[in-house]
Amino acid sequence: MMGGRRLSLNWLGAVPFLVYVAVFLLLPTAIITAGAFLKGDGSATLSNFQDLSRTYVISATVNSILLSALTAIVGASFGALLAYAIATGNPQGLLRRVVVSAAGVLAQFGGVTLAFAFLASIGPAGIVTLLAKQYGLYVYAGGFWIYDIRGLELVYLYFQIPLMVLVFLPAVDGIKPQWREAAESLGGTTWHYWRYVAGPLLAPAFLGCTLLLFANSFSAYATANALINQGGIILPQQIANALSSEVGLHEPGFAKAMAVTMIVIVVMVTVLYSLLQRRTSKWLQ
Amino acid sequence: MAERAGVEVRLENLQRHYGPVTALNDLSLTIAPGELVALLGPSGCGKTTALRLLAGLEQADGGRVVIGGADVTTVPANKRDVGMVFQAYSLFPHMVAWENVAFGLQMRKVGAAERKRRALEVLDLVGLAPYANRYATQLSGGQQQRVALARALAIRPKVLLLDEPLSALDAKVRSRLRDEIRRVQLEVGITTLFVTHDQEEALAIADRVGVMNAGHLEQLGPPTLVYTRPATPFVAEFVGLTNRLTGEVKFGMVEVRGTQLPLVQPNEPQGPAIALVRPEAVSLATDGNMADGPLVGTVIAVAFLGATSRVTVDLGGGVTVLAQMPTSAAAGHPAGTRVRLALRDDPVLIAREEKAPVDA
Amino acid sequence: MAAVTQSFQRTRRQKLQVFRGVIFVAAGLFFLVPLFAMFEFTTRGRLLTDPRNLDAWKSIATYPDLIAAIVASVELAAITSFAMLVLLVPTMVWVRLRLRRLNRIIEFICLLPLTIPAIVLVVGLVPMYQWMGINFSDSILTLAFAYVVLVLPYCYRALDAGLSSIDVKTLSEAARSLGASWFTVMVRVIVPNISSAILNACFLSVALVLGEYTIAQNLLYNNLQVEIALLGRANAGVSIAVSAASLLFAFVLLVLLSLFNRGRGRLRLDDLKQVMRTERG
Numbered sequence: 024m025m026g027g028r029r030l031s032l033n034w035l036g037a038v039p040f041l042v043y044v045a046v047f048l049l050l051p052t053a054i055i056t057a058g059a060f061l062k063g064d065g066s067a068t069l070s071n072f073q074d075l076s077r078t079y080v081i082s083a084t085v086n087s088i089l090l091s092a093l094t095a096i097v098g099a100s101f102g103a104l105l106a107y108a109i110a111t112g113n114p115q116g117l118l119r120r121v122v123v124s125a126a127g128v129l130a131q132f133g134g135v136t137l138a139f140a141f142l143a144s145i146g147p148a149g150i151v152t153l154l155a156k157q158y159g160l161y162v163y164a165g166g167f168w169i170y171d172i173r174g175l176e177l178v179y180l181y182f183q184i185p186l187m188v189l190v191f192l193p194a195v196d197g198i199k200p201q202w203r204e205a206a207e208s209l210g211g212t213t214w215h216y217w218r219y220v221a222g223p224l225l226a227p228a229f230l231g232c233t234l235l236l237f238a239n240s241f242s243a244y245a246t247a248n249a250l251i252n253q254g255g256i257i258l259p260q261q262i263a264n265a266l267s268s269e270v271g272l273h274e275p276g277f278a279k280a281m282a283v284t285m286i287v288i289v290v291m292v293t294v295l296y297s298l299l300q301r302r303t304s305k306w307l308q
Numbered sequence: 309m310a311e312r313a314g315v316e317v318r319l320e321n322l323q324r325h326y327g328p329v330t331a332l333n334d335l336s337l338t339i340a341p342g343e344l345v346a347l348l349g350p351s352g353c354g355k356t357t358a359l360r361l362l363a364g365l366e367q368a369d370g371g372r373v374v375i376g377g378a379d380v381t382t383v384p385a386n387k388r389d390v391g392m393v394f395q396a397y398s399l400f401p402h403m404v405a406w407e408n409v410a411f412g413l414q415m416r417k418v419g420a421a422e423r424k425r426r427a428l429e430v431l432d433l434v435g436l437a438p439y440a441n442r443y444a445t446q447l448s449g450g451q452q453q454r455v456a457l458a459r460a461l462a463i464r465p466k467v468l469l470l471d472e473p474l475s476a477l478d479a480k481v482r483s484r485l486r487d488e489i490r491r492v493q494l495e496v497g498i499t500t501l502f503v504t505h506d507q508e509e510a511l512a513i514a515d516r517v518g519v520m521n522a523g524h525l526e527q528l529g530p531p532t533l534v535y536t537r538p539a540t541p542f543v544a545e546f547v548g549l550t551n552r553l554t555g556e557v558k559f560g561m562v563e564v565r566g567t568q569l570p571l572v573q574p575n576e577p578q579g580p581a582i583a584l585v586r587p588e589a590v591s592l593a594t595d596g597n598m599a600d601g602p603l604v605g606t607v608i609a610v611a612f613l614g615a616t617s618r619v620t621v622d623l624g625g626g627v628t629v630l631a632q633m634p635t636s637a638a639a640g641h642p643a644g645t646r647v648r649l650a651l652r653d654d655p656v657l658i659a660r661e662e663k664a665p666v667d668a
Numbered sequence: 669m670a671a672v673t674q675s676f677q678r679t680r681r682q683k684l685q686v687f688r689g690v691i692f693v694a695a696g697l698f699f700l701v702p703l704f705a706m707f708e709f710t711t712r713g714r715l716l717t718d719p720r721n722l723d724a725w726k727s728i729a730t731y732p733d734l735i736a737a738i739v740a741s742v743e744l745a746a747i748t749s750f751a752m753l754v755l756l757v758p759t760m761v762w763v764r765l766r767l768r769r770l771n772r773i774i775e776f777i778c779l780l781p782l783t784i785p786a787i788v789l790v791v792g793l794v795p796m797y798q799w800m801g802i803n804f805s806d807s808i809l810t811l812a813f814a815y816v817v818l819v820l821p822y823c824y825r826a827l828d829a830g831l832s833s834i835d836v837k838t839l840s841e842a843a844r845s846l847g848a849s850w851f852t853v854m855v856r857v858i859v860p861n862i863s864s865a866i867l868n869a870c871f872l873s874v875a876l877v878l879g880e881y882t883i884a885q886n887l888l889y890n891n892l893q894v895e896i897a898l899l900g901r902a903n904a905g906v907s908i909a910v911s912a913a914s915l916l917f918a919f920v921l922l923v924l925l926s927l928f929n930r931g932r933g934r935l936r937l938d939d940l941k942q943v944m945r946t947e948r949g
Contacts, residue, residue, distance in 0.1 A: 036762035051792025136911040144705030209412035242785030245881035306401040367675035
């Protein structure tokens with residue numbers, strides 16, 4: 024198409040970016056994948072992966088999967104309702120802009136700040152807890168659940184729901200009013216419309232976004248670490264422990280093997296998500 | 309498909325307001341059984357509102373909607389038994405063509421096999437039987453609208469409503485599909501209301517044309533009548549092209565640039581006025597007295613339109629006149645020729661206000 | 669004529685409004701209560717019966733490590749934003765103009781960090797940063813290298829949206845035909861037209877960098893969030909106060925951004941010619 028010399032000059036324009044990404048994104052990934060198959064002395068091995076069968080690793084993985092699944096499904100459901108509430112309002116209105124901006128902030132808002140916000144509200148010294156005590160409701164009668172996985176289940180919703188709003192709203196916006204009117208003029212009731220038209224149309228988007236929420240929750244680390252200091256109840260925490268502990272120093276491939284496991288799971292979920300996204304954008308573009 | 313007798317549709321004194329804005333102001337219209345009435349007008353004139361009130365997608369603030377003798381004013385859309393074709397995004401994207409067409413039958417609890425049979429039958433009526441298993445994204449714009457038409461007709465509704473169904477399509481597709489819609493409508497014999505802003509469409513296929521402006525009907529009549537005998541200046545300027553020529557009303561005639569023309573309304577008040585003259589009523593001559601006169605000017609452009617041509621003549625003083633004639637007649641007057649205009653002796657309408665012409 | 673009774677449409681609309689009201693109130697409570705609780709917590713006195721005070725806020729300045737961490741994070745936010753812009757904007761514009769085939773690849777690369785969790789990325793960064801600490805620098809500001817990668821997905825999307833809304837090819841060709849150099853095209857034609865997208869991308873970077881914990885903590889640097897977490901074990905009030913402040917800051921940025929976005933128009937050809945006239949003197 025173009026002459027040889029001009030072609031190579033054009034490619035120069037992309038080089039800085041590609042080099043940077045190669046060094047700071049692909050190199051670490053390569054280090055992880057290669058290191059997972061190496062022992063401390065540099066010899067190839069699969070022992071790192073065998074170490075994954077240690078009970079605490081398995082229980083952390085299972086916890087992570089269950090936590091992510093639960094917060095994904097609950098977050099997706101409430102997020103979808105909220106997205107629908109936003110989409111049915113004035114598209115240029117102030118309410119919509121404020122809520123979407125807030126969702127943008129809250130979806131990023133994780134980690135330490137979030138953990139502290141929840142401790143301040145529903146922690147042992149939190150205002151909600153104290154208010155409830157005045158009415159005779161003891162939030163922690165059954166134990167301090169906020170410091171274990173049950174606490175995480177609640178706290179994670181704080182960024183899962185806004186994330187769902189952000190990623191699901193475009194799909195809801197894509198529902199054309201003509202479809203509802205067509206369904207009506209053809210004799211359909213509201214139930215018929217949801218059952219045969221809007222429901223099937225939004226199903227792939229809903230499923231895809233739920234998967235996205237799963238991946239998001241699965242990858243989260245900071246919030247758990249802030250709430251549960253020296254814990255290892257979810258997989259990301261196990262990885263962090265392996266990075267800093269004695270065990271980890273003697274077995275450099277251990278953390279990497281766990282990291283590889285995480286990548287595999289997250290990538291699988293993301294691929295499924297993008298497949299579903301393609302269907303969605305075809306229908307609701 | 310068996311011929312079915314259509315039903316009569318009556319819109320009686322319909323009112324519709326959106327806050328301070330009046331969309332419909334006492335609109336009354338009767339559509340005879342099997343008739344196709346086109347509502348024509350600029351955006352915002354209320355034609356779509358009227359259609360949506362008939363469909364039941366919106367609620368009137370006053371007046372009645374009567375279909376087949378039954379007052380349906382308070383009946384919800386899904387119980388009115390009307391078929392509607394939208395301007396765009398008509399089809400459900402997750403269903404193939406025949407599933408779309410069968411949707412209304414599904415709502416009426418028709419069995420699966422019977423649904424499919426009838427859907428295919430209607431698709432055949434619009435000439436799309438081979439495309440029954442295609443999705444909307446796999447069909448062209450014209451094909452999508454034909455499927456939408458099939459879907460509306462599959463339920464054998466009492467009334468067919470079309471909301472600017474051709475506006476989103478290419479010009480070539482538009483004229484073919486327009487004739488197709490008319491053919492199907494005549495074959496089925498269904499009472500139809502067709503809304504459009506394109507006057508060529510309306511004049512081409514309607515039994516009667518209703519020209520609307522600012523929420524009311526300016527004129528309702530057969531296309532030829534609306535075109536040749538516009539009832540109001542608005543209709544004269546919206547439908548077809550019009551020359552606005554200054555003149556003066558005197559003794560039941562209007563004098564325009566030295567020519568006396570009869571009036572549509574003989575008792576127009578005297579005084580300065582603007583006569584609305586159709587281009588077809590203007591003819592050109594190059595013989596005879598070419599000295600400066602009120603109707604002598606220079607041709608500045610000739611627009612070749614196929615069988616006819618439109619000649620633009622500059623009469624000086626900022627006045628240009630359009631004349632339309634068979635192309636053979638225009639051949640003798642290329643640009644730059646000095647010509648003399650003659651105005652045919654047809655009754656003309658008078659406009660008073662110096663308002664800008666309406667976009668057709 | 670006929671008195672129109674309560675229409676079916678109005679009932680449906682009312683039901684919808686009730687539903688929306690309930691949802692927004694519930695969401696409002698769920699999301700605003702913890703935020704409010706943060707401010708409430710930080711203004712408490714020593715005992716619950718003591719009057720409210722701003723001691724927690726005022727004592728922020730007395731924690732030098734905290735101040736250092738705030739400064740470091742702000743510097744990181746600025747460096748990351750700048751580096752991200754320098755890296756992404758020319759590349760994205762260039763790809764649109766000359767390397768269309770690369771578009772898919774660039775897009776894929778930029779969205780890749782979304783699929784690689786921070787906790788996983790840091791495992792690969794540890795040996796790299798160890799090497800960097802010995803051979804280059806162990807300053808906390810080297811975190812910017814990793815942060816640029818983290819913000820890539822969000823900034824790419826923001827800049828992509830901005831570049832898609834203007835016709836980069838036509839604008840640059842028009843400018844070039846009027847005599848502009850490539851530098852002029854970038855700085856005086858393209859950048860002003862995607863200014864809101866650029867600001868968007870910067871704000872997203874800032875928000876992300878200020879909120880980042882995982883990579884900093886595992887690379888043993890004390891940025892804002894790490895310091896807040898450490899401090900939280902000792903003095904909850906102060907650390908919550910700083911958390912609340914950083915959150916407020918991010919929200920204010922976003923509001924400013926949306927206000928700024930409203931007043932933006934698009935470059936017209938006349939403005940383009942004006943730019944060129946002044947350029948040539």
